[in-house]
Amino acid sequence: MKVDNIDVKSSIESAKRQIAEDKSLSPSMRSTINLLILIINLLLNRLGKNSTNSSIPPSQDPNRKKGANQDDDAKKKRKTRKDKGIKRKPGAQPGHKGVTLEKIKKPTEIEYIDIDRRTLPTGDYVDIGYDSRQVFDVKISLHVTEYRAQILEDTNTGKQFVAVFPDDVKKSAQYGAQVKAQAVYMSIFQLIPLERILDYFKSQAGLLLSKGSISNFKKAAFKKLEDINFKSWVSMKLLMSEVCHADETGINVGGKRIWLHNLSNEKYVLYHPDLNRGKEATDRMKILEHFKGVLCHDHWKPYYKYLNCKHSLCNAHHLRELIFAHEQDGQAWAWLMHELLEEINVKVKESKKGFLVAEQIKKYQKRYRTILTKGKRECPLPAKTPEKRGKLKKSKSRNLLERLESYEEDTLRFMKEALVPFTNNLGENDLRMTKVQQKISGCFRSMAGAEEFCLLRSYIVTARKNGMGPADALRALFSGETPEFMEY
DSSP states (O other), X not given: OEETTEEHHHHHHHHHHHHHHOTTSOHHHHHXXXXXXXXHHHHHHHHTOOTTTSXXXXXXXXXXXXXXXXXXXXXXXXXXXXXXXXXXOSSSOTTOOXXXXXXXXXXXXXXXXXXOGGGSOSSOOOOOOOOOOXXXXXXXXXXXXXXXXOEEEOTTTOOEEEOOOOTTOOXXXXXXXXXXXXXXXXXXXXXXXXXXXXXXXXXXXXXXXXXXXXXXXXXXXXXXXXXXXXXXXXXXXXXXXXXXXXXXXXXXXXXEEEEEEXXXXXXXXXXXXXXXXXXXXXXXTTSTTTOOSXXXXXXXXXXXXXXXXXXXXXXXXXXXXXXXHHHHHOOHHHHHHHHHHHHHHHHHHHOSSSSOOHHHHHHHHHHHHHHXXXXXXXXXXXXXXXXXXXXXXXXXXXXXXXXXXXXXXXXXXXXXXXXXXXXXXXXXXXXXXXXXXXXXXXXXXXXXXXXXXXXXHHHHHHHHHTTOOXXXXXXXXXXXXXXXXXXX
């Protein structure tokens, strides 16, 4: 690694050799210098990390370019494409599926336009039809339904009989299912702050809500999800799935750090807040201990304690770590492995079956192992010296190399099984928006609030994955209807 054109790694190695050769240093001085070298190495590793070679988000990249500088980067990319002979036309690129606004058969309103006959030349005219154009627009307004229950009185006895109101109409004035659904949708799915939700209803519909009302809507929705056993239903669906993605992230509850776990796939998602990060927490989800499919994850060790399922590692993490090993540690083997994994991924995508044939698998496995053999020569185990006792600390590059060797089957599973993805991006994407919620709200006030958010978002995201609009799914929930995606 170079800093201001100084090869820091070589300088550190040179310093280590001098310390080892200098017999005049006292044991305490030698220990102090070794400690300082260790701290320098830790700081260098942190200095060299960014969003391309680690899990650091782009927003935290050092010396991140903003504004006009980002425009300069875009110009450089366009110039690079031009130099390579790659031409891009304005607008959508080849392969992009466009969406064209088309007329509908039953418009909401029809407005007739008559010809001003005074503008026509003299003659006899017959109406033969019309030409039509449609304007699509949205009208947001307050809609109040008044239910008037008929009262009948017996003229002989004076006894009165009142018609029965609908089951969900319990008060003289109350909010309807659509208002509740929209408020919960904006809070839980769109993650809009409460003040802005209140402003939206006031300015657009003249409806005065309160924070307490929205809080009550969310509690009511949570209770309804418990009534229909949604958590048990989605847990069973994930348990029976062939592939699941797992991930976790830290969140704050009352200012204290806890963990948010998620299990998901293309159709279902379940979020679970827990005080623990490891297997104890995922056990409480009551899914993975019985799961027999393929579990995709980022090599978090507790996941490997589930032995009844197969595992698939996230190669997006591997690619970033390989870039770090190549750029910061100067490991040539790392770049070869990076290119190999990307090449295999392209071949899998090109395959009509979604996986490679036996001959291709054998060829790529051989190249994979050859690169690892080169890596062992280039990145050997640290040598033992009389001064160093106990277990020797391996470099990040060496740890990565050994992991790729030990977990070859799980790293390359995506090229053998059609349903297994190249990365764990689906699971990470499902979890990412919860970090946005933390940025907006800062933290959950209580564990009950975190559990409420997790179950509601599990329901909304699952509905969306199954083709049902989040607002429609919430409206159905508040109306006491079984959501369409839960009927099969």
